[in-house]
Amino acid sequence: MDPSAPITLRARKFITNRLLSRRQFILDVLHPSRPNVSKEELAEKLATMYKTEKARVVLFGFRTQFGGGKSTGFALIYDDEASQKKFEPKHRLIRSGIQPKVERPSR
Amino acid sequence: MADIPQVCSTLDEMTASMASVRELIQSLRDKQASSDATNMTDGISLLSWKHHLMLSYIQSLVLLCARRAIGDPMEDRTPPSNPFSTTDRDPRGSGIGDLVDSMIEGRVVLEKIRVMESRMRYQIEKLVRIADESPKAVTEDPLAFRPNPQNLVNNEQLDGGLGEDTDEKAQEDGVYRPPKLAPMPYVETTSDKRSKRQPVPKTLSSLIHQDPSRPHVESTSGLSFTPALASDRAREIQQMTEFEEDNFTRLVMKRKDARRRKRDEEDLALGGSGMSKGRRRGRGLEDEFEDILRSVGRTKTGSIGDGYEELRQKGKKSDALSRSRTRTRDDDESDGREAPQAKRTRFERERRTLNKKIASVRAKSKQRS
Numbered sequence: 001m002d003p004s005a006p007i008t009l010r011a012r013k014f015i016t017n018r019l020l021s022r023r024q025f026i027l028d029v030l031h032p033s034r035p036n037v038s039k040e041e042l043a044e045k046l047a048t049m050y051k052t053e054k055a056r057v058v059l060f061g062f063r064t065q066f067g068g069g070k071s072t073g074f075a076l077i078y079d080d081e082a083s084q085k086k087f088e089p090k091h092r093l094i095r096s097g098i099q100p101k102v103e104r105p106s107r
Numbered sequence: 108m109a110d111i112p113q114v115c116s117t118l119d120e121m122t123a124s125m126a127s128v129r130e131l132i133q134s135l136r137d138k139q140a141s142s143d144a145t146n147m148t149d150g151i152s153l154l155s156w157k158h159h160l161m162l163s164y165i166q167s168l169v170l171l172c173a174r175r176a177i178g179d180p181m182e183d184r185t186p187p188s189n190p191f192s193t194t195d196r197d198p199r200g201s202g203i204g205d206l207v208d209s210m211i212e213g214r215v216v217l218e219k220i221r222v223m224e225s226r227m228r229y230q231i232e233k234l235v236r237i238a239d240e241s242p243k244a245v246t247e248d249p250l251a252f253r254p255n256p257q258n259l260v261n262n263e264q265l266d267g268g269l270g271e272d273t274d275e276k277a278q279e280d281g282v283y284r285p286p287k288l289a290p291m292p293y294v295e296t297t298s299d300k301r302s303k304r305q306p307v308p309k310t311l312s313s314l315i316h317q318d319p320s321r322p323h324v325e326s327t328s329g330l331s332f333t334p335a336l337a338s339d340r341a342r343e344i345q346q347m348t349e350f351e352e353d354n355f356t357r358l359v360m361k362r363k364d365a366r367r368r369k370r371d372e373e374d375l376a377l378g379g380s381g382m383s384k385g386r387r388r389g390r391g392l393e394d395e396f397e398d399i400l401r402s403v404g405r406t407k408t409g410s411i412g413d414g415y416e417e418l419r420q421k422g423k424k425s426d427a428l429s430r431s432r433t434r435t436r437d438d439d440e441s442d443g444r445e446a447p448q449a450k451r452t453r454f455e456r457e458r459r460t461l462n463k464k465i466a467s468v469r470a471k472s473k474q475r476s
Contacts, residue, residue, distance in 0.1 A: 012328070013352065026352055061357045066373040074355050 007031050009045060011075070021083040023050070027059070027075040036064055036071060050077055056084060058092055153227075157220050164213045167206045174203050184208060316342075338380040340371055 008030040016023050027046075031037050043057040050057075062073030078084035085098065093099040151159070184204025199205040224231070230253075347368070351357055360368065374380070424430065 024355060026355075061351075063357075066369075066376040 001035065002033050005032070005034050007034070007037055007041075007045070009042070009049070020087045021079045022087070023077045025075055027073050029062075029071045029073070030069065031071070032069045035068070036062070042075075046075060046077065052077055055081070055096065055098070058084075058088065058096065060092065153220060153223060154231075157217065157224075160213045160217055160220075164210055164217075167210045167213070171203060171206045171210075174206070179203055338382055340382050341375055341380065344368060344371055344375065 010028040010030070011025040012028060014023070014025040027042070029037055029042065039059045039062070040054075042059055043054050046052075046057045046059075047054040056078045058076040058078070060074055062071050064071040076088075078087075081098070085093065090099065094101050180203070182202075182204055184199075184202045184207075199209060347358060371382075
């Protein structure tokens with residue numbers, strides 16, 4: 001287990017979604033000799049790759065393939081914060097920290 | 108000697124009270140003559156019968172005391188001939204025994220009346236309450252009457268003028284609903300027949316996917332994984348992953364299904380077939396001959412047969428129910444067409460005729476030129 005081993009990111013089915021003002025694709029992460037890569041690290045790498053801010057990158061649905069070494073998930077890169085706030089579902093905004101979680105009293 | 112004035116005063120009291128009673132009775136008599144409350148032609152109500160019974164009881168008691176005071180013996184009686192239940196029973200005689208008998212009768216009837224009253228207690232109380240409190244009309248208050256099961260009748264069961272409303276409602280829907288008058292026989296649809304047919308053996312169906320003479324299928328980028336597409340489960344899982352990638356979501360499943368899917372994916376990654384229950388059927392040489400063994404006929408117990416099971420079953424008579432059915436499968440299947448064709452709509456027909464006309468016109472113009 002080498003935490004600093006290189007990772008390969010591959011984008012599949014890349015679509016520029018003008019209606020929702022974002023770019024969306026399936027992300028394949030190849031990480032041999034490493035356990036799962038965290039979403040923050042992936043967001044950093046994607047931000048440098050696609051020349052955006054780290055906060056605009058949204059990652060979700062990552063599943064590791066059997067045997068390890070490869071995981072597949074979905075990635076969205078928004079154009080700006082306003083559109084992200086408009087189109088993203090609330091739970092993902094809370095995950096990325098843009099919206100605070102409202103604690104409601106349980107029934 | 109001191110008793111005498113007492114007795115005189117008591118006697119005076121008695122005469123005075125009797126005079127007042129006489130007056131009361133006179134007024135009651137006048138009231139009775141004028142009013143029709145005592146009209147007994149329609150029968151007597153339970154409650155007023157109680158009053159009359161008690162009155163007659165008291166009268167008999169008084170008469171009995173008088174007779175005893177006189178000194179008559181208690182045995183004279185002339186009982187009536189008919190029993191209690193006949194309506195035109197002739198009245199009793201006026202001996203002392205008759206008085207006693209009538210008292211006993213009245214007592215028994217009063218007890219029975221009490222029982223009946225207890226059953227009707229709710230209604231009586233309600234009527235009394237209404238009579239006491241409300242001057243308003245009883246018919247306006249819907250709670251005044253007992254529950255009416257007739258009100259529960261469905262609107263559609265009402266006949267006459269309301270039938271038109273139901274027709275309009277059904278027509279607004281746009282769907283024709285036939286009236287349910289008589290029981291209709293169940294007619295099988297084509298989908299039912301298709302599901303009841305014997306399934307195609309796996310050795311034949313797997314040839315479609317695994318035919319070596321057909322070209323090998325791959326994706327353009329070469330990146331998507333190709334599981335062994337022999338088994339249904341593998342194809343199912345591949346469809347699931349395709350759906351997830353196309354629609355940018357993950358499928359929501361129950362925990363059991365998710366675990367089964369993960370297990371099958373691992374199995375496929377290692378080269379297996381992905382069927383979770385493969386171990387249970389049959390023994391020996393399963394990995395290679397799996398397809399064939401699955402399609403070979405099995406006996407009732409589930410053990411693998413020798414492949415001639417189908418032939419044996421064909422020779423046997425089917426059960427009585429299927430024999431009694433006069434329409435056989437051959438009649439339905441040999442309609443002339445195997446694949447169901449789409450119904451030729453009017454649009455299609457007109458299009459065909461037009462095409463023919465155009466073609467004929469073109470042919471004629473070409474002939475001339």
